[in-house]
Amino acid sequence: MDLGNDTTALLTDRYELTMLQAALRSGTAGRRAVFEVFARRLPNGRRYGVVAGTGRLLDAVEAFGFDAGTLEFLTGNGIVDEPTAEWLEKYRFSGNVWGYPEGECYFPDSPILTVEGTFAEAVLLETLVLSILNHDCAIASAASRMARAAGDRPLIEMGSRRTHEQAAVAAARAAYVAGFTTTSNLEAGRRYGVPTAGTSAHAFTLLHDSERHAFRAQLDSLGESTTLLVDTYDVERAVRTAVELAGPELGAVRIDSGDLAVVAKRVRDQLDELGATGTRIVVTGDLDEYGIAALAATPVDGYGVGTSLVTGSGAPTASLVYKLVARADGPEPDAPMRPVAKRSTGKPSRGGRKSAVRRFDGHGTACAEVVTTGEPQPGVRDRILQIPLVRDGEVVGREPLAAARERHRAVVDELPPTALQLSQGEPALPTEFVNGGPRR
Secondary structure (H helix, E strand, C coil): CCCCCCCCCCCCCHHHHHHHHHHHHHCCCCCEEEEEEEECCCCCCCCCEECCCHHHHHHHHHCCCCCHHHHHHHHHCCCCCHHHHHHHHCCCCCCEEEECCCCCEECCCCCCEEEEEEHHHHHCCHHHHHHHHHHHHHHHHHHHHHHHHHCCCCEEECCHHHCCHHHHHHHHHHHHHCCCCEECCHHHHHHHCCCECCCCCHHHHHHCCCHHHHHHHHHHHHCCCCEEECCCCCHHHHHHHHHHHHHHHCCEEEECCCCHHHHHHHHHHHHHHCCCCCCEEEECCCCCHHHHHHCCCCCCCEEEECHHHHCHHHCCCCCEEEEEEEEECCCCCCCCEEECCCCCCCCCCCCCCEEEEEEECCCCCEEEEEEEECECCCCCCEEECCEEEEECCEECCCCCHHHHHHHHHHHHHHCCHHHHCCCCCCCCCCEEEEECECCC
8 A cells, every 4th residue: 555655643543642641641652552353243144254454454553653744733732742742753552463264254242453562552553443443344244244245256345435435445445355346446366466346337428429429439449248237228228239249159238227126127028139159248227236136147247236235234243342451560561460340331342462363173164263361372273363463562463455365255154054044143153262271
């Protein structure tokens, strides 16, 4: 990700800085602290969540610093005092971060990210961490359901016009991790290497004197392998014209309206009658995972998804939280660590730094998410889930986006069959809590 000279330090809430200032005054800012990111529950009816945004987060943490202009804003508006500004001027995260790798699945209470450092340096990352992970995990979780419903049929992400312009880029990236094939968003292609796709809209057809002229212009520009949009006027006539102009080598036709199942069947029959047996049918138009699943038995070859994808298909946030779970008794590097936990009704947390393993049965199917306080003690059928992402302030967990995409495909294949059901139900894996070995 190319962030240029921009800092991400003000992509945060004011109270992170007021807490810092108060902790500096009380002498507690330098205490070692452990924060964890987890979801207390999954969105209603979801069987699993998907970790996404890790790569974006690592870039953002690297760019988190307070330059002269940022400090001038903070002091000039009375947000921090001069001693705090002097501390911020030297800020660079020097702690450690562990997390579930991107593309991995998670369940309620999975410790998907652990941030360890002084309280001062770790608390400042809270809002940034949550804003990136809550968005990207929500998009990827919805995208994964859509990809599973689509099976082997490709999915095009095309939701840019339905969300914030920068959220659109992040959504395209997260969707690709979770199984989408391409995106319409060119910035996602430039920034992250997500394959891009796109041909024409109804406006292009309406621009021309006739549908025939529009199709001819597109074919002359993009070749016979292009996709022609056939529902601007009359679908049957448009399909006939498309094949007449392009011949049986026409790449695809797109249907964007009507009863997609019925129209797709008619179009398939017509294409076959015209000899265009290899011409594919792509459908778009307010699809979600349920609409995609309903089209499974129809002669559809691909789907384009927009609004539902970029809004998390009804769950626009993953509802992740960033909670302090352990802190030192004093500022000394060897001060004992003490578990801490929130106990308020409805929003409890579990104290102590945690690790997690995924447990498998004898057939290689995942059967439990085991969360351990202290050091993990994996059995022969367990896989440790957290990996190092940042060590002593240096990013060590970067990987190609293709690796996250491949990981997600493999991880979903390990889940029990119930994970792929779209009906209401419990998480696919139960979360078990056990006490592990000591951790300093």
